[in-house]
Amino acid sequence: MRAKPxxxxxxxxxxxxxxxxFAASTPARFAITVFxxxxxxxxxxxLLPISTTSGETPPLIDAVFTAVSVICxxxxxxxxxxTYWSGFGHAVIFVGVEIGGIGVLTLASILGLVISRxxxxxxxxxxxxxxxxxxxxxxxxxxxxxVRLGETGQLLRTVATSVLVIELGVAALLFPxxxxxxxxxxxxxWQSIYYSAMAFTNTGFVPTAEGLTPYETDPWxxxxxxxxxxxxxxxxxxxxxxxxNIRRPKRWSLHVKLTIVTSLVLxxxxxxxxxxxxxxxxxxxxxxxxxxxxLQSFFISSMARSGGFATLDMHQFDGSSLMVVDMLMxxxxxxxxxxxxxxxxxxxxxFLAAFAEAKGVDDMEAFERRIPPDVLRLAVSxxxxxxxxxxxxxxxxxxxxxxxxxxxxxxxxISAFATCGLSSGFTQSASEPAQWILAGTMFFGRIGTVxxxxxxxxxxxxxxxxxxxxxxxxx
Amino acid sequence: MRAKPxxxxxxxxxxxxxxxxFAASTPARFAITVFxxxxxxxxxxxLLPISTTSGETPPLIDAVFTAVSVICxxxxxxxxxxTYWSGFGHAVIFVGVEIGGIGVLTLASILGLVISRxxxxxxxxxxxxxxxxxxxxxxxxxxxxxVRLGETGQLLRTVATSVLVIELGVAALLFPxxxxxxxxxxxxxWQSIYYSAMAFTNTGFVPTAEGLTPYETDPWxxxxxxxxxxxxxxxxxxxxxxxxNIRRPKRWSLHVKLTIVTSLVLxxxxxxxxxxxxxxxxxxxxxxxxxxxxLQSFFISSMARSGGFATLDMHQFDGSSLMVVDMLMxxxxxxxxxxxxxxxxxxxxxFLAAFAEAKGVDDMEAFERRIPPDVLRLAVSxxxxxxxxxxxxxxxxxxxxxxxxxxxxxxxxISAFATCGLSSGFTQSASEPAQWILAGTMFFGRIGTVxxxxxxxxxxxxxxxxxxxxxxxxx
Ligand SMILES: [K+]
Ligand SMILES: [K+]
Numbered sequence: 001m002r003a004k005p006x007x008x009x010x011x012x013x014x015x016x017x018x019x020x021x022f023a024a025s026t027p028a029r030f031a032i033t034v035f036x037x038x039x040x041x042x043x044x045x046x047l048l049p050i051s052t053t054s055g056e057t058p059p060l061i062d063a064v065f066t067a068v069s070v071i072c073x074x075x076x077x078x079x080x081x082x083t084y085w086s087g088f089g090h091a092v093i094f095v096g097v098e099i100g101g102i103g104v105l106t107l108a109s110i111l112g113l114v115i116s117r118x119x120x121x122x123x124x125x126x127x128x129x130x131x132x133x134x135x136x137x138x139x140x141x142x143x144x145x146x147v148r149l150g151e152t153g154q155l156l157r158t159v160a161t162s163v164l165v166i167e168l169g170v171a172a173l174l175f176p177x178x179x180x181x182x183x184x185x186x187x188x189x190w191q192s193i194y195y196s197a198m199a200f201t202n203t204g205f206v207p208t209a210e211g212l213t214p215y216e217t218d219p220w221x222x223x224x225x226x227x228x229x230x231x232x233x234x235x236x237x238x239x240x241x242x243x244x245n246i247r248r249p250k251r252w253s254l255h256v257k258l259t260i261v262t263s264l265v266l267x268x269x270x271x272x273x274x275x276x277x278x279x280x281x282x283x284x285x286x287x288x289x290x291x292x293x294x295l296q297s298f299f300i301s302s303m304a305r306s307g308g309f310a311t312l313d314m315h316q317f318d319g320s321s322l323m324v325v326d327m328l329m330x331x332x333x334x335x336x337x338x339x340x341x342x343x344x345x346x347x348x349x350x351f352l353a354a355f356a357e358a359k360g361v362d363d364m365e366a367f368e369r370r371i372p373p374d375v376l377r378l379a380v381s382x383x384x385x386x387x388x389x390x391x392x393x394x395x396x397x398x399x400x401x402x403x404x405x406x407x408x409x410x411x412x413x414i415s416a417f418a419t420c421g422l423s424s425g426f427t428q429s430a431s432e433p434a435q436w437i438l439a440g441t442m443f444f445g446r447i448g449t450v451x452x453x454x455x456x457x458x459x460x461x462x463x464x465x466x467x468x469x470x471x472x473x474x475x
Numbered sequence: 476m477r478a479k480p481x482x483x484x485x486x487x488x489x490x491x492x493x494x495x496x497f498a499a500s501t502p503a504r505f506a507i508t509v510f511x512x513x514x515x516x517x518x519x520x521x522l523l524p525i526s527t528t529s530g531e532t533p534p535l536i537d538a539v540f541t542a543v544s545v546i547c548x549x550x551x552x553x554x555x556x557x558t559y560w561s562g563f564g565h566a567v568i569f570v571g572v573e574i575g576g577i578g579v580l581t582l583a584s585i586l587g588l589v590i591s592r593x594x595x596x597x598x599x600x601x602x603x604x605x606x607x608x609x610x611x612x613x614x615x616x617x618x619x620x621x622v623r624l625g626e627t628g629q630l631l632r633t634v635a636t637s638v639l640v641i642e643l644g645v646a647a648l649l650f651p652x653x654x655x656x657x658x659x660x661x662x663x664x665w666q667s668i669y670y671s672a673m674a675f676t677n678t679g680f681v682p683t684a685e686g687l688t689p690y691e692t693d694p695w696x697x698x699x700x701x702x703x704x705x706x707x708x709x710x711x712x713x714x715x716x717x718x719x720n721i722r723r724p725k726r727w728s729l730h731v732k733l734t735i736v737t738s739l740v741l742x743x744x745x746x747x748x749x750x751x752x753x754x755x756x757x758x759x760x761x762x763x764x765x766x767x768x769x770l771q772s773f774f775i776s777s778m779a780r781s782g783g784f785a786t787l788d789m790h791q792f793d794g795s796s797l798m799v800v801d802m803l804m805x806x807x808x809x810x811x812x813x814x815x816x817x818x819x820x821x822x823x824x825x826f827l828a829a830f831a832e833a834k835g836v837d838d839m840e841a842f843e844r845r846i847p848p849d850v851l852r853l854a855v856s857x858x859x860x861x862x863x864x865x866x867x868x869x870x871x872x873x874x875x876x877x878x879x880x881x882x883x884x885x886x887x888x889i890s891a892f893a894t895c896g897l898s899s900g901f902t903q904s905a906s907e908p909a910q911w912i913l914a915g916t917m918f919f920g921r922i923g924t925v926x927x928x929x930x931x932x933x934x935x936x937x938x939x940x941x942x943x944x945x946x947x948x949x950x
Pocket of ligand 2: 549781
């Protein structure tokens with residue numbers, strides 16, 4: 001009567017298996033459900049009068065927007081975060097970004113398992129063994145040997161441990177600098193941990209009203225923040241491999257190499273562009289000495305990719321710099337990271353396809369590895385999704401906000417989609433309907449690219465026939 | 476001593492063979508050379524004092540910009556075209572757009588031959604026989620049976636005949652409407668032929684100072700212009716197939732079906748968007764009756780794809796409509812057409828790839844045909860090229876023009892790239908360096924997508940080894 005195995009399972013195991021089956025069968029719906037429930041819970045918490053400094057219940061839009069921004073680790077805000085929320089409110093924010101950050105890392109990794117398994121079934125090829133942390137320890141897995149999603153718990157522990165270690169490390173580097181600044185030790189401890197969490201989760205909120213102002217020219221503080229943001233944005237699979245094989249580059253997977261190289265190219269290329277485009281802007285870098293210019297250029301370039309901290313006022317930037325920030329934000333960070341955007345590997349795949357086409361070779365190649373052509377199709381789908389989300393959001397915002405410039409609206413729309421959190425100032429001054437649209441953009445930006453790949457890869461249909469081939473002209 | 480076959484060739488044949496070898500071996504350089512020489516000749520003609528109304532030599536930038544705009548059938552202008560140029564100047568413009576229009580159709584078709592031949596050699600698959608007019612008449616060509624580019628002359632005659640027939644037809648429909656308007660018969664004849672050429676070549680210049688104003692609400696005149704623009708924008712391969720098989724859709728190739736369906740979707744979708752986005756704009760459609768709104772919505776949608784005629788002032792449009800025009804311009808028209816942009820089939824291929832990915836099937840499919848995966852790679856290359864051109868142009872223009880809004884700069888940059896010719900007013904008021912950048916954008920926009928596909932497809936390198944496969948994570 002099949003009763004025996006069921007009786008052996010305690011309630012918790014059955015619950016876990018239910019969740020795992022849900023994740024595996026409809027990953028997109030699973031992600032929407034998880035993030036949706038988290039947003040609801042945190043909206044409830046922000047609606048509590050003890051969450052605000054004034055002791056009053058905040059307007060619904062501000063509670064919802066803050067909850068979405070916190071859970072999606074975006075960092076956009078409709079209120080002045082530092083002064084509007086109480087100490088309790090800031091504790092909720094802190095817990096929220098940790099859950100959001102760890103949540104997105106775990107979710108992406110779980111869905112990565114789903115993809116790998118489905119791809120394995122579908123193409124009868126093994127997914128790259130070491131791109132996935134679970135795979136790495138166990139070696140390549142044959143088709144018959146199904147990956148149990150029961151390993152979710154183990155994965156969650158690994159992620160949480162990594163997050164804890166990195167955040168404590170970053171906080172330890174920020175703490176003494178704050179003492180030097182004259183912050184009392186207790187506040188310095190809390191603030192350094194808060195900054196560290198905001199850096200590693202790529203959120204970008206600040207704990208105090210003056211924000212980064214005391215440290216805005218400080219190489220130590222800004223560099224530590226950049227390192228925290230970079231580690232968060234590079235993605236968990238990369239951190240996992242690097243933690244074990246930092247000195248053995250031969251063991252680095254293609255995914256690790258592609259992510260690191262593309263990230264560095266974007267970081268350095270962006271910094272060079274900002275250095276020149278803002279050179280003569282009296283509202284940003286004019287009058288700075290060369291070392292400070294270089295520091296600030298790297299800081300903008302690093303934060304534009306999803307960090308969201310800002311030392312300079314984006315509203316005062318030259319239009320050309322805003323466009324460059326737009327492009328960097330849209331690309332975002334690494335796969336299965338706390339950063340958003342279409343992801344650096346997606347961009348890399350597009351360029352590898354164009355290079356292969358230009359060289360006239362049959363396969364996309366990188367680091368002496370051949371990349372299967374179906375990866376390109378996935379990359380194109382992700383970019384189309386991203387471009388469509390940004391386009392719909394921007395057109396709607398422009399339509400309901402007739403007097404605002406495209407410069408600023410496009411900036412905040414891309415920032416919301418890519419969970420970057422930099423703002424031209426539009427978000428805070430926008431009308432309530434515009435803020436609802438931005439909240440929706442943040443939500444779909446966060447769950448979109450994370451789940452799209454899994455959702456697409458998990459739908460498989462076998463065809464028993466081949467249609468005749470025909471080649472349309474393109475270009 | 477090999478003297479015999481050479482002696483049999485007259486000079487003209489050897490010249491022709493030289494040109495054909497040039498086109499086949501380095502298609503991109505060939506296209507740049509041809510278009511570059513045409514621009515030089517027409518710059519010389521516009522620099523003649525008899526070309527201007529004032530009888531003075533125009534500034535170099537105006538002569539170059541007009542020559543590029545005419546030869547690339549773009550339609551952007553730094554001067555008031557109708558009043559600045561003399562009767563002789565307008566004759567030069569007329570001849571220029573005919574050469575530019577026929578030139579781009581022929582060039583695209585020649586390069587199409589190059590692609591097909593190289594693809595045939597490369598993939599050992601036959602390119603779709605009927606997508607290419609020359610192929611169609613001769614049936615599929617086996618690899619051993621090389622297509623002689625000596626058929627260029629024949630192709631040129633077919634293209635010129637089609638252009639003549641269509642342009643005379645469109646002019647004949649415009650002529651009586653002009654007589655009704657009270658234009659004297661001789662002027663009406665010249666103007667109707669001028670309008671017809673500007674419509675079919677998708678240029679969009681007007682012959683008189685008042686431009687479209689007398690006809691701006693006239694359904695007949697505007698509809699005939701739309702038909703002329705649509706035929707020019709659909710592409711020569713499609714016209715060729717339709718002219719022979721208009722009533723036999725079973726003989727339409729995949730390319731024909733894909734082009735027509737995507738063009739209609741964009742035309743109707745764009746019209747619906749403009750209808751709603753401009754509904755309450757007092758500077759455009761507010762106060763119009765419903766029929767007129769529908770006519771104007773379709774007119775904008777049709778012209779945005781590369782036509783370049785305008786009855787309403789783009790500068791007064793809502794920011795949301797400008798964004799929609801931006802997107803339509805970027806896509807442009809059909810392959811091997813007088814329209815610009817990345818082309819409708821390129822867009823269709825991206826969406827077909829995403830659909831295939833979402834359905835989890837192995838092949839891209841449309842109209843019961845399978846599309847080979849290397850077409851996607853070519854499409855991605857074309858889109859990357861287009862996006863890069865627009866991005867570089869926009870960032871440069873924003874940088875040297877600090878006070879202008881992104882809304883208007885992006886609009887004219889995309890219009891230049893896609894040879895559309897609609898303007899937000901930026902081009903005419905821009906500084907001279909900005910106009911040089913726009914001229915460069917027009918030139919590379921025109922030769923870019925036409926030649927990129929050929930250049931990419933014609934570079935082939937055989938590999939005797941396969942590298943190990945590895946799958947990075949994307950999205
Ligand atoms: K962020
Ligand atoms: K045009």
